[in-house]
Amino acid sequence: MGRKREFDEEKALDAAMQVFWKKGYHATSLTDLTMNMKLQRPSIYSAFGDKEKLFEATLRNYTKLHISNIRSKLQPDKSVKDAIRSFFEGLIEEEYQGNQNKGCFCINTMVELAPHDEKFEILTREHQMYLSVIFQEMIQKGIQSGEFHRDLDAKALAQTFVVSLIGITVLMKSRPEQSFIDSAISNTLSLLK
Amino acid sequence: MGRKREFDEEKALDAAMQVFWKKGYHATSLTDLTMNMKLQRPSIYSAFGDKEKLFEATLRNYTKLHISNIRSKLQPDKSVKDAIRSFFEGLIEEEYQGNQNKGCFCINTMVELAPHDEKFEILTREHQMYLSVIFQEMIQKGIQSGEFHRDLDAKALAQTFVVSLIGITVLMKSRPEQSFIDSAISNTLSLLK
DNA sequence: ACAATTTCATACTAATCGGTATGAAATTTA
DNA sequence: TAAATTTCATACCGATTAGTATGAAATTGT
Structure with a gap:
């Protein structure tokens, strides 16, 4: 009963994600998508629905990847504070080395x-809330291990880190001096004690 | 030598700013602009140039207004810490009361x-750098008045506040529980001591 | 009053937008 | 091998995009 789909749905979704990620929803045209996904328009529509459905699928795909990406970057061998520090420092590197932004x-x-x-x-x-839970677990681990004071408010601190993460990520789009970002990271981390 | 311009250029610019502010550049059409500015297309083009030029003009207009707006909100009668605190708390109110976002x-x-x-x-x-200068001046004032420790790094702290400001402003677009934002504010303010 | 000049409204342009109808090519099940 | 079914490519759709040509209405300086 009929042909099998010739293209790799996952790779197509990933290509679409890259375009939407870089250009945003409104600035991305169907032509952009067909070119990057290497698919004809009807193939896209039959596989993913319309532009908005495709966008939503790529975003859901992104959040999954992002979470596992972050989990893998929060190295459990280091102290909690160092793990969070190198996670933030990795952000800067990624964004400033590659000129993608x-x-x-x-x-x-x-x-x-x-x-x-x-x-x-x-x-x-929900994605941001999930991120804050990851930070919260880290901080609680640090409290239990004695790395941090017992009376630290892990949840509130985790939420603060998410806000800093957002602020840093957004601010980097304007490419300020790195010291600007460094100050924010070091001050935010100083709350862990 | 000819008619005078019938419309108020400043009000037209302000109306354009509201549209771009709400919808962004790409999602705003010339039709959106003509309707909100209550101007015909040729009037817009002769007064402001093309869509991008108009956008840039509205953004420059915004940054000026924003700076003076912030300056007026950082009430000099309170302590520096309280002034910054109520500035941040005002942000939440504005964004959560009105459902504009x-x-x-x-x-x-x-x-x-x-x-x-x-x-x-x-x-x-440059706008973010200017904001950090405003915060820096405030903090330095607090140091000189004895409100804060002498060895506080005013510049680094000011930059941290800008990052928090950005993070909070962006996060509020997803309408998280207010306590999420409150935690970030209170933790960030705790750096002032 | 008249001539010069500018504004503003209508209507239009070519190009691009998101989305789809059509049909041939390909591959499956029977 | 034949019938059924799906994919994929071309070509198209009406709507909307940013931007403009045209000309009448209005207001200026002389």
């Missing part, structure tokens, strides 16, 4: 679409 | 355009 796809979407579409408001909010 | 026009532009257009990279960077 795409930032975080979820944050980009929060700015572009969350205020105009509840679906993306919820999706982006 | 436009955020900061400059930050929106940093996300949407700075990575694709050096002109906006520079413009948005």
Whole structure:
């Protein structure tokens, strides 16, 4: 009963994600997508639905990858503070070495679409909440191991780190002096004690 | 020698700013602009040039207004810490009371355009640097008055506040629980001591 | 009053937008 | 091998995009 799909759906989704990530939703045209996904328009529509459905699929794909990416970067061999520090420092490197400057796809979407579409408001909010849980677990680990004071508010601190993460990611788009970012990181980390 | 311009250029610019602020550059059409500015297309083009020129004019207008707005909100009668605190708390109120959720026009532009257009990279960077100078002056005032420790790094702290300001402004677009934002504010303010 | 000049409104342009109808090519099951 | 079914490529759709040509209405300086 019929041909099998010739293209790799996962690779196509990934290519679409790269375009939306770099250009945003409104600035991305179907022509951009066909070129980068190396697919004809009808193939895209039959596989993913319309432009918005495709966008949503790429964003959901991104959040999954992002979470596992972050989990893998928070190296458990170091102290908690050092792990978080090198995670933040890695952010700078990624963004300043490569001259792509795409930032975080979820944050980009929060700015572009969350205020105009509840679906993306919820999706982006939940992602940030999940990130804060990851930080919270780290901090709690640090408290239990005696690395941090017992009376540290792990949840509030984790939320503060998420806010810093967002601020840093966004600010880097304007390419300020690195010391600007360094100050923010070092001050934020100083809350861990 | 000819008619005088019938419309108020300043009000037209302000109306354009509101549209770009709310919808962003790419999602704003010339039709959106004509409707909100209550001007015909040729009037817009003769007065402001093309869409991008108009956008740039509205953004420059915004940054000026934003700076004076912030200066007026940092009430000099309170202690420095309280002034900064109520400035941040005012942010939440504005964004959560009114259900507009436009955020900061400059930050929106940093996300949407700075990575694709050096002109906006520079413009948005300089605005953030200017904001950090305002905070720095406040903190230095607090040091001189004895409100803060003498060995506080005013510049680094000011930059940290700008990063928090950006993070909070962006995160609010996803409408998280207010306690999320409150934690970030209170932790950031705790650096002032 | 008249001539010069500018504004503003209509209507238009070419190009691009997101989305789809159509049909041939390909591959499957029977 | 034949019938059924799906994929993929071409070519198209109406709508909308940013931007403009044209000309009438209005207001200026002389």
